[in-house]
Amino acid sequence: MFCLNDSTRFLLYPYPTDMRKSFYSLSGIVTNHMGKNVQDGDAYIFINKNLTGMKILHAEYGGLVIYNMKLERGVFKLPEIDSDDPASSRGIDWSDLIMIVKGLSPSEVKRCSRWEPKK
Template identity: 45%
Template sequence: MFSLNESQRFYLCLSPTDLRKGFDSLCGLVSSELGRDPLGGEVFIFVNRSRTTIKLLHWERGGLVLYHKRLESGRFSLPRVHSSGKGCSILWRDLVMMVEGISMEKTTRRKRFNIAPKTA
């Protein structure tokens, strides 16, 4: 448990979500609206309309895990996306910036050397 890291795939739901939903309702939303498999290992990110609450849903060995964070002040800043669909993939660092309250609009990423992961 508590095993989110950069090796996982993160999928952001672009439409505001009623976050009174629990495990089963969010799994249904992943299947029907996003066309993804909730048990496929991806981490699904949902944000409410006012962007004050976020939920992350993912499957771990043995069961589903749901992380829930509500801000007492401020709003989550969503990453800029270039997708016309209902969801899009985001990077681990984008999720961390969202949760930590770092504005993605004013932040620029400097070019860094990155070794591509080996594929078998």
């Protein structure tokens, strides 16, 4: 358990999600709306309409895991998503996810140039 890291691919579902949904309902969104297989090892991020709740669905050794975060104050600052983009998911980096969880706005952070290995 707790296998999320920078080698995991993160996919943000760009539509508000009911946070009452659990393993099977979220897996249905991944399969039917995002066109992905939940068992591929990717992590799927869902945010509620008020931007105060986040769930991450991830298949790990032994089964599915849901990471759940509910903010007591404030909202999540998400990366900018083009409203005209018909994509059913948006890939985000591990560093972007950490900024979202820590309350930093990805659009306001100045990134310094760094070498990155080819994926």
